[in-house]
Amino acid sequence: MKVKYENVSFNYNPTAALSNVSCEFDSGKTVVVAGHNGSGKSTFLKLMNGILKPTEGRVTLGEIGTEGKRTSELARLCALSFQNPDDQLFAQTVKKELRFGIDNIGGGDGLYDSIVDTFHLSEHLYSNPYALVYAMRRLVVIGATATMGTPILALDEPTAGLSIREKGYLGNLISFLKAKGTTVVIVTHDLNFLLPYSDEMLLLSHGEVQFSGGRDEFFTRKDARDVMRRSGIGYPMYARISSALDLGKTAFDAEEIVEGVGKKRAGTTRRTNGQHQLEGA
Amino acid sequence: MKIVSLAGFSVSYTKDSPPALDRIDLDLNSRESVVVSGLSGSGKSTLCLAVAGLTDTFPAMTVSGEINRGESADGKPLRVGIVLQNFYSQITYLRSTVMEEIAFPCENLGMPREETARRVSDALNRIRICHLAERSPLELSGGEKQKVVLAAAIAGKPDLLILDEPLSQLDPESTAYLGNVLSELKKEMALLIAENDPYLTLKVADRLVVLSEGKIIADGSPETAISPSTATCLDLPAWTKCVSKADEESIAGENQATRRYELNYRKALTLLRGSV
DSSP: OOEEEEEEEEEETTEEEEEEEEEEEOTTOEEEEEESTTSSHHHHHHTTTTSSOOSEEEEEETTEESTTOOHHHHTTTEEEEOSSGGGTOOSSSHHHHHHHHHHHTOOOHHHHHHHHHHTTOGGGTTSOGGGSOHHHHHHHHHHHHHTTOOSEEEEESTTTTOOHHHHHHHHHHHHHHHHHTOEEEEEOSOHHHHGGGOSEEEEEETTEEEEEEEHHHHHHSTTHHHHHHHTTOOOOHHHHHHHHTTOSSOOOSHHHHHHHHHHHHHHHHHHHHHHHHHHHO | OEEEEEEEEEEESSSSSOOSEEEEEEEEETTOEEEEEOSTTSSHHHHHHHHHTOGGGOTTOEEEEEEEEOBOTTSSBOOEEEEOSSGGGGOOOOSSSHHHHHHHHHHHTTOOHHHHHHHHHHHHHHTTOGGGTTSOGGGOOHHHHHHHHHHHHHHTOOSEEEEESTTTTOOHHHHHHHHHHHHHHTTTSEEEEEOOOHHHHHHHOSEEEEEETTEEEEEEOHHHHOSHHHHTTSOOOGGGGTOOHHHHHHHHTSOGGGHHHHHHHHHHHHHHHTTO
């Protein structure tokens, strides 16, 4: 489902958190939202399912504006997983937590089973969520929002506190949702991990949009580094390596780096061979 | 000087659960920074709680083995500060400004007003959150709250500062900056940091302890602790496997913009090329 923000501003009295934000993301896209601490990222997400309502402007999910709608209605379109998992957990067991949304809103058992598998939660289903380690609590919360099968899923800092193993599970979930056509909006500082999965980017700084558009488009811009610096974000690791190695095209994961280095080497060898022939002639 | 010493120390959260820490032997020394890494569930947070003396707060928990704490330089009991993984739970919300929130630990230590004010302004400067001083803790973002809790812990000037994933919610710029702050802090106090980010580890750690299923599987300088047998428990960047020597040089030679990363790339690569 499409997500559209039109000239959206939001104030926590009296502090302005977002000013005049406009952006639009097509159905089925995976979007990363990045920016410095306090740039308005979490506020941006909370406006999406009506936990917050714009002070000015309009947020539209598909054709439906969030104005005048309650969160209970909007949550059927957009499920949100909070920055702090402990704010969201309440059920006695992991299974009840994961099924709460399905029983209230829908989703279905197929989705529940896939998410239990993807997150390797089967042996914890009858544990109290608070008895699990932090990383697993986060996965339970993300799982509980994903099981509802809403057309939009919003995740706030989903990789914080996850070790490499659980990050892998999360990556698998994003790929799975993408294949299902879910629009996934992810607030994150972990661009190194999430850029490979993303189609679109939204960069925020002091509540204002610095960039909104396609990931690949962004990295062809000459001022990409400056824009990121203004947003308080370091230039991502693989993009940095790509430019240091002069790969020509920005890579987003290790495999693309290897591929790029391979192509570059092949290119260099051909050129060298050509030179030899010229010299020989 | 030894400040905390664990011997054969085990912890289980309930009678039937497998031990979260399994016969741990570990000495922490003054002015030493120790990073604890490992997959989630390996016992990092439990170790932090145990060293801080917070294991008694879990009624069903069984603890065995020994833990001994040394004294502060002034002969008083060892002062320990901690930033929990769930740092949200550490903000009192009883104070209306960030400045007062940071003063809270100092006030509880019975510090004179002037000293408290000095420490608060020092902590605000150090963590670079002077702009938040007059704001209400309630209206801060997650990352800003994490910085406030860290500032409050530093203001108390503990002998040992325990940090459980202290930079988890911070933007990359703050992460890099606070990495430097932690490197500076270890001259003033001992640090015990649960962390999986290899960059921070290489920047701050004098010693790296790797945990797996509650046991210590490596304990030593990062150079010795990172090995093929521990690599699977660490969040090492995948690219270290495939970047060749020549490429490394071209990375290291890149301009000013990458200087911040330069040392880490080179160090990580040198460390990891042989091991992964």
